[in-house]
Amino acid sequence: MATLSSSSASLLFSASSSNLFPLSHSSTSSRLSFSSSLHSSSASLFSASSPTFLAYPSSSSRLSSISASAAEKKKVLIVNTNSGGHAVIGFYFAKELLGSGHSVTILTVGEESSDKMKKPPFNRFSEIVSAGGSTVWGNPADVGSIVGGEVFDVVLDNNGKDLETVRPVIDWAKSSGAKQFLFISSAGIYKTTDEPPHVEGDTVKADAGHVAVEKYLEESFSNWASFRPQYMIGSGNNKDCEEWFFDRIVRDRPVPIPGSGLQLTNITHVRDLSSMLTLAVEKPEAARNSIFNCVSNRAVTLDGMAKLCAKAAGRPVNIVHYDPKAVGVDAKKAFPFRNMHFYAEPRAAQTKLGWSSTTYLPEDLKERFEEYVKIGRDKKTIQFELDDKILEALKVPVPV
Amino acid sequence: MARFVAVTPSQQNNQLSFSPLASSLSDFSGTKLHCSHIHFKRKQWQTKSASFYVSASSNKKILIMGGTRFIGVFLSRLLVKEGHQVTLFTRGKAPVTQQLPGESDSDYADFSSKILHLKGDRQDFEFVKSSLSAQGFDVVYDINGREAVEVEPILDALPNMEQFIYCSSAGVYLKSDLLPHAEVDAVDPKSRHKGKLETESLLQSRGVNWTSIRPVYIYGPLNYNPVEEWFFHRLKAGRPIPIPSSGLQITQLGHVKDLARAFVQVLGNDKASKAIFNISGEKYVTFDGLARACAKAGGFPEPELIHYNPKDYDFGKKKAFPFRDQHFFASTEKSKSVLGFENEFDLVEGLTDSYNLDFGRGTYRKEADFSTDDIILGKTLVSV
Numbered sequence: 001m002a003t004l005s006s007s008s009a010s011l012l013f014s015a016s017s018s019n020l021f022p023l024s025h026s027s028t029s030s031r032l033s034f035s036s037s038l039h040s041s042s043a044s045l046f047s048a049s050s051p052t053f054l055a056y057p058s059s060s061s062r063l064s065s066i067s068a069s070a071a072e073k074k075k076v077l078i079v080n081t082n083s084g085g086h087a088v089i090g091f092y093f094a095k096e097l098l099g100s101g102h103s104v105t106i107l108t109v110g111e112e113s114s115d116k117m118k119k120p121p122f123n124r125f126s127e128i129v130s131a132g133g134s135t136v137w138g139n140p141a142d143v144g145s146i147v148g149g150e151v152f153d154v155v156l157d158n159n160g161k162d163l164e165t166v167r168p169v170i171d172w173a174k175s176s177g178a179k180q181f182l183f184i185s186s187a188g189i190y191k192t193t194d195e196p197p198h199v200e201g202d203t204v205k206a207d208a209g210h211v212a213v214e215k216y217l218e219e220s221f222s223n224w225a226s227f228r229p230q231y232m233i234g235s236g237n238n239k240d241c242e243e244w245f246f247d248r249i250v251r252d253r254p255v256p257i258p259g260s261g262l263q264l265t266n267i268t269h270v271r272d273l274s275s276m277l278t279l280a281v282e283k284p285e286a287a288r289n290s291i292f293n294c295v296s297n298r299a300v301t302l303d304g305m306a307k308l309c310a311k312a313a314g315r316p317v318n319i320v321h322y323d324p325k326a327v328g329v330d331a332k333k334a335f336p337f338r339n340m341h342f343y344a345e346p347r348a349a350q351t352k353l354g355w356s357s358t359t360y361l362p363e364d365l366k367e368r369f370e371e372y373v374k375i376g377r378d379k380k381t382i383q384f385e386l387d388d389k390i391l392e393a394l395k396v397p398v399p400v
Numbered sequence: 401m402a403r404f405v406a407v408t409p410s411q412q413n414n415q416l417s418f419s420p421l422a423s424s425l426s427d428f429s430g431t432k433l434h435c436s437h438i439h440f441k442r443k444q445w446q447t448k449s450a451s452f453y454v455s456a457s458s459n460k461k462i463l464i465m466g467g468t469r470f471i472g473v474f475l476s477r478l479l480v481k482e483g484h485q486v487t488l489f490t491r492g493k494a495p496v497t498q499q500l501p502g503e504s505d506s507d508y509a510d511f512s513s514k515i516l517h518l519k520g521d522r523q524d525f526e527f528v529k530s531s532l533s534a535q536g537f538d539v540v541y542d543i544n545g546r547e548a549v550e551v552e553p554i555l556d557a558l559p560n561m562e563q564f565i566y567c568s569s570a571g572v573y574l575k576s577d578l579l580p581h582a583e584v585d586a587v588d589p590k591s592r593h594k595g596k597l598e599t600e601s602l603l604q605s606r607g608v609n610w611t612s613i614r615p616v617y618i619y620g621p622l623n624y625n626p627v628e629e630w631f632f633h634r635l636k637a638g639r640p641i642p643i644p645s646s647g648l649q650i651t652q653l654g655h656v657k658d659l660a661r662a663f664v665q666v667l668g669n670d671k672a673s674k675a676i677f678n679i680s681g682e683k684y685v686t687f688d689g690l691a692r693a694c695a696k697a698g699g700f701p702e703p704e705l706i707h708y709n710p711k712d713y714d715f716g717k718k719k720a721f722p723f724r725d726q727h728f729f730a731s732t733e734k735s736k737s738v739l740g741f742e743n744e745f746d747l748v749e750g751l752t753d754s755y756n757l758d759f760g761r762g763t764y765r766k767e768a769d770f771s772t773d774d775i776i777l778g779k780t781l782v783s784v
Contacts, residue, residue: 193689194685194686194688194689194690194692194693195683195684195685195686195689195693195747196650196683196684196685196686197683197684199683259646259648260645260646260648262645262646262648262649262727263648264579264650264727297582297731297733298578298579298580299578299579299580300577300578300579301577301579301727303577304577304578305577307577308577341648341650341686345731347733350733350737351736351737361578
């Protein structure tokens with residue numbers, strides 16, 4: 001098994017010690033009190049207790065920020081990608097760190113004047129600045145000169161997918177005296193398994209770029225942590241996620257889902273990723289030399305996601321299953337999620353950091369749909385070429 | 401009228417410093433065959449479990465409702481080994497004790513000399529109440545209860561009970577698109593297992609110190625539910641394995657010995673007071689994956705899997721596949737963080753244990769019945 005042996009060992013050792021951390025126990029007992037309201041409900045998951053659910057986690061993150069203000073303030077550098085699904089992570093993380101009293105610089109790849117900066121979350125960077133953060137742009141390979149010789153306690157690379165891109169940042173962080181290096185990796189590096197979920201320590205694809213970065217970190221940095229996310233939702237997202245479903249649902253179009261629709265995936269609100277990263281910054285010893293699946297604690301089926309989006313939109317949904325090969329489409333182009341089980345659990349973060357997930361899709365998707373309508377996307381004219389090809393092949397009628 | 405069995409005084413055993421893992425290994429020694437790949441992690445678990453076990457501080461007088469069929473067979477041995485006085489309440493239809501495959505003669509002799517039997521029908525509520533009240537048990541494990549009415553006389557009989565430990569079921573969870581099921585999740589008052597839910601509610605309302613354990617699918621030697629046996633029959637016969645729909649449905653198996661250890665772990669444990677715990681395997685498994693794991697366990701070649709659309713068939717009353725045709729699995733994070741529970745067996749190891757001690761020795765509970773397979777194989781395959 002080609003695992004990072006020291007990380008799996010550290011998971012085992014840390015797991016035994018972190019069971020004694022009061023935080024993990026209290027998060028469990030908080031869930032216990034939540035359970036009594038759900039237990040009496042014979043209705044679906046959308047019980048009246050969900051507002052309680054949302055209130056609890058924000059107070060717990062407030063608790064961790066209160067403890068942070070009593071503890072050390074950190075200088076954090078975020079090297080952030082300028083596009084794609086991970087872009088929004090740096091945005092939330094920066095704001096949460098600033099809210100907790102830490103100092104933040106966010107270095108975005110490329111140029112401030114580029115067209116990419118007109119898209120979210122970059123077009124909201126004023127929020128980082130007004131919260132006291134610094135925003136700079138450039139090539140991560142030149143990070144040292146871009147930050148003008150400034151020294152940071154913590155460096156997060158939320159950009160590179162291979163060693164060539166991340167190594168200069170790691171090397172600079174080490175030589176400039178940064179104490180902790182965090183890396184946004186990907187849960188996509190796990191090898192497919194008969195036994196889900198992917199847990200930290202499971203075999204990864206040896207040739208994956210992120211794996212090479214994790215190995216290099218393990219060899220060269222004294223306190224590192226790697227975070228493996230899946231799909232994200234949240235305001236400011238640079239890449240479509242739930243929008244793909246909303247686009248079809250509001251236009252009363254069928255929702256074509258490849259395969260059985262039973263494939264499980266993990267769709268997490270980006271605030272959960274941010275809170276996990278923040279905990280790692282505030283508990284560097286607990287996070288030391290660890291891998292963390294950066295996902296919520298519930299998976300959802302592809303069919304389930306379509307249904308939840310429809311429920312959030314208050315409209316019916318017509319799910320249509322198809323075999324991409326039989327129809328002659330590339331599933332990667334036709335559908336935004338992997339056509340297979342893609343399911344990791346955040347066990348290390350729960351055990352080692354005492355982290356709890358707050359994502360609750362039935363509520364979170366309502367907020368997402370409100371924004372979707374607010375920006376007028378429901379009225380936008382969209383072409384559905386691949387959908388039409390699929391539906392044509394299946395002889396499914398489409399409303400004009 | 402049932403007879404009372406004379407209660408034999410138990411051996412004085414005040415030394416209860418042990419780890420559940422060590423005791424399970426020694427109890428089931430010879431019955432657990434080592435796999436060629438002993439994981440580094442297992443040694444870590446031994447140390448961990450020893451430091452996390454909250455040992456019962458004294459010998460308890462324990463009653464197990466049931467105990468002669470599957471879970472109780474293993475649980476009773478662990479409890480007796482720890483020095484408790486254990487009584488099994490059964491109708492006596494099955495022998496009170498039977499030697500386990502791989503169990504040494506001396507271990508079996510020791511166990512059978514200490515285990516006690518209370519013969520009766522638990523549906524005879526008056527008898528349950530009077531016999532239990534006459535004996536006065538400290539702790540009751542209800543392993544075979546299905547309905548709340550069956551538990552009432554037990555609670556009535558033993559007002560000073562220290563703990564009532566109930567074998568519930570993850571089957572109570574309301575079907576959901578969000579998984580895994582966690583103890584906080586919505587339950588289904590209309591489920592086939594609603595009797596378990598009603599029992600849990602009864603326990604909550606009565607103020608007794610209760611603990612409820614919700615297993616998923618249980619497997620292991622002596623399993624009377626044809627879970628692994630269903631696959632083993634087909635693998636042995638060299639038959640293809642018919643799996644409904646995509647085979648991607650995810651389920652979860654928990655080894656009976658790990659479940660028994662969990663039942664011991666909650667005994668006298670404050671952290672388990674008035675709490676519910678899902679107990680099952682560390683990882684989940686797809687239907688296709690389970691077929692492959694069973695093949696590995698029995699040393700069979702990689703099996704041929706045939707997928708079919710169950711809607712195309714009418715099997716009448718027969719079950720064509722031993723699992724619910726849906727995702728069904730539960731998180732055990734709570735048991736891990738609150739109790740320090742750890743599985744000893746991973747899936748292939750556990751299935752190997754089951755195979756080597758049961759099916760592989762030529763024993764099984766149900767004869768092979770390939771009639772539904774033949775119906776499926778006889779029809780043209782429909783791709784899903």
